[in-house]
Amino acid sequence: MQVGLVGLGFMGGSLAKGIKKKCPDHKITAYDKDVSVSMQAFEEKIIDYVAQLPGADELLPEGLSTGTFESCDIVFICTPVHTVIPVIQKLQGHLKQGCILTDIGSTKGEIVEQVDRLHLEYPFIGGHPMTGSEKKGFEYSIDILLENAYYLITPSRNADSFSIQLLTNLLKSIGALVIVIKPDTHDYVTAAISHVPHVIASSLVNTVLKNDLSNKLMHTLAAGGFRDITRIASSSPEIWTDISISNKEHILQLLHAFECELASFREHLKANEDELIHKFFTQAKQYRDSFEFRTTGVIQPVFEFSVSVEDRPGMIAHIATLLAKEDISIKNIGIVNNREGFEGALRIEFYSLESMNHAYQVLKKRNYTVHPKENK
Structure with a gap:
């Protein structure tokens, strides 16, 4: 399958990394307004071809494998909501017949309504991955972002059942939990x-x-x-x-x-x-x-705990070194002066539930008192 991506920010980058990890035979063509981001994704072998949007005048740097979106089976538009329609208009006439267009925006009614007015020759299926982060940019994107995350899709009037199934299958292949829903709902x-x-x-x-x-x-x-x-x-x-x-x-x-x-x-x-x-x-x-606790969602959970430690020089560095030796990445660490919601003096935040659980075991084995936050 040939997959296209317009925008390689946090979400576009995570989609690309997830597809490349789970479906290595799929070829990915991508465009980002910052060519250095496209170059980074290419050099890291996350994408196979670097593209420009139709009508672009600037030349791409030498040494890149360049491509177009004309051979893509699906194109994900991973740009802000207000730019989705302009991007679709630029792509019109430059895609093969039957190519599926989809976006990742947080609102769907307005976009699907505008798409229906365009009378597109390509099936459009609105999409919204119910996961994310306060961080933005390709450098923060992760290949497991969509695993076990709800992914809502909102087909437009011109989306046939075959196209819906094709997109659903791709999303499921990278671990997403797909739900078909009406745009207004x-x-x-x-x-x-x-x-x-x-x-x-x-x-x-x-x-x-x-x-x-x-x-x-x-x-x-x-x-x-x-x-x-x-x-x-x-x-x-x-x-x-x-x-x-x-x-x-x-x-x-x-x-x-x-x-x-x-x-x-x-x-x-x-x-x-x-x-x-x-x-x-x-x-x-x-x-x-009564809410089900999930490690993914439209508002990302925080993976953190606190540790009871003495106030002495080098304590933060000591614990950070212990965890680094176990290949555990720390997202944030610091002394908690206002202990409301925290029992220990040192708060440590991690990038994933797995990292947090691993760190918990490491510190407990070294007789630290660790206070996990209750996840409800």
Whole structure:
């Protein structure tokens, strides 16, 4: 199979690496607006050919195996939501008959609607991998990102059953869990579990920013639970501006529902209605505790634990060295001054569940007291 990729950022790069790992016989042609990224992917043997979008004037550096998208069976458009349609328009007339076009954007209704108006000669199937990271760029992409991750696909009117099955088979081959869903349903669901939570997380951070004391005490103490529930506020402002505008109606609808929930709590609090306040927290706890814990999702989990250590020079370096000797990569490490949500003084974050579990065993064998965070 010939696979095309437009965009080699975090998601495009992870798709390319996953396909190359699981389907080494597939040939990958890719374009990125930063030619150095394309060169890196080529040199690392992640892609087989470097391409330009039709109409591009710039010349590619010598020494690269160049190609076009004309021979591709499937082309993934891995660019921001507002650029998907312009990319499709550039590709029109430069793909073979039956080539499947798909994207990886976080909103689907607007894109599928615009595609239907274009009367494309190629089947278009919207796609949304329900996994990701606050990080962006090819250098952070990983080959296992889509393993056991839900991948929602939203066929347009011109997508036939054969095309849907072909794309589904490719995604399943790299470990994704494919669900076919209507575009509008997709946008309503993701507004609830992803888009509105990003708005709320950013609102919480801005609330602290605008109400902090003159000595910045809130900023100093903002760790533990506050840090956890606002982590997604560190996501790309460009991407989330794009998503918010694209899925405006559903976000506004669910923001209203959230505001009603807050207003109800505010009234209970004003009236000192302790039973209703208790019910508010109990209902939320019971529903959240029913969620299935998965290591992938539209909002990535954090793989971390804390360690009880003495405050002495070289302790962080000592533990980091212990883990490095076991080939365990650390994503972040540091002393926790606000211990809310952490029992130990040293917090260590990892790139994967496997790395975290391995590190846990290594440190326990050396008689460190390790405090895993409960994953619910």
